[in-house]
Amino acid sequence: METWAPMSISEKDLRVRFAPSPTGALHVGGARTALYNWLAARHSGGKLVLRIEDTDLERSTEANVRQIIEALEWLELDWDEGPLSQVARAPEHAAALQRLLDSGAAYHDAATADDVRAWKNEHGAGKGYRGIPDPDGSGAVRLRVPADGDTVVDDLIRGEVRFPNASQDDFVIARADGSVLYNFAVAVDDAEMGITEVIRGDDHLSNTPKQLLVLGALGVEPPRYAHVPLLHGPDGKKLSKRHGAASVQELREAGYLASAVRNYVALLGWGPGDDETLLDTAELIARFRPEDVGRSSAVFDEKKLRWMNGRYMREMDLDRYTEAVATFEGRKVDERLRVACMIAQEKAQTLAEVWPLIRFLFEEPVEDEKAWRKTMKDHATSALTSAREALAGLESFEAAGVEAALEPIPERLNLKPGKVYQPIRVAITGTTVSPGIFESVAALGKVETLDRIDSALRRLATAPEPAA
């Protein structure tokens, strides 16, 4: 049998990480990165570690950390180690920094950002800045970058990407106060946490040579990198808040299922290689390989998610469906909700669409003047009168019985079926859209149905519509 993974990756020892910075909600792009890491770990039997990239004290908040963790939990993506705070590792960072300072691989430079900009103006933007070691050891700490040669990233997805050292600045790895910067902390952490494969967004590709340089200075073996393309909105711009449901939280509130979101998001930039579209989580785990991820950026298209979500909704068994609706609406599961869900299941594409379809079973009909005017024309009175009569004589109020009772009416009145059923629908629900009329009537029950038909009839008598 052929082995799937490249020889360089020993399956069980794979260690990946998801390292979000808690500067905002987890959005779809981050969710996909998390998913890919999770799939890689579960596929190989390796480990996933969750690390919170919180070294930006200004923007990182506890609330954001909580929100990200909740989003991951909702997505049902678990991790094996963590969450670890990056700031908590400050001592390790400081130690690594000191080693570099001692070895001369890094040095203090008194130059400010303005100084560097001025230097660039003079020497050209394509030339990497080289600082001057400050004799007093003050100023930010910069890493010494080789004068020439390339730093090459051997990327699982991109292939070999070369970055000329000559155009790379001696970049800052620690502030004057000694606190380390992102590219340094990441490199140190990935190395010390034994990360074997870094799967992250494309926006980090340009950062990778810096991390490689840090790792090289530290004398440690770098992990393998896999940079996945970024996600864009329908307008082609980088995905952001302005693109509708962009965060996991919003997706959840819009009534999507975690399973559908996982399936959909997995397909953004990755495919199983054949024409399969609906892949459950087990299949995703079995078939996902980071090296199969595409190179071009993808656009998040909510329309397809909606379709896919509808598929998942219809495939759920009734108990789980009812449970999901109850949770979404903040209600208790009971027999009535169960019946409601049963008759609505095939109609809704999202959890949010369920309640409008079944609320008439729990509340008075909604007020919808447009629906009333459109439906309650002249024929409505005779249709409703006949329906009431037929229903009133019913012993058992099952959908089949209701259908048998109502079904002869259109012909008897010489009306199209819709002319009979729509008035009933509007009478009992208030709207023109509902689950099947027979099921709806049956679910509502005899007393309430008759009652609602009666009040519709009363209204028709009091305020007759002009002839249709």
Add this chain to the structure above:
RNA sequence: GGCCCCGUGGUGUAUCGGUUAGCACGCCAGGUUUUCAACCUGGAAGGGCGGGUUCGACUCCCGCCGGGGCUACCA
């Protein structure tokens, strides 16, 4: 400006030197139908542009154009 990545229909993708360029969402038309969905059938719609290489390029090379990322004592 500099460095880097990307470019198959509206969207996600398959094919990766020879195909009627496949599939899915969406869209359009028709069917089914008690509404809305669902479902069924059919249809429109694609290799950014220009040069090469080759008997033959969506597939390889170069240029251009377009999109994106990084360029902070942010992450």
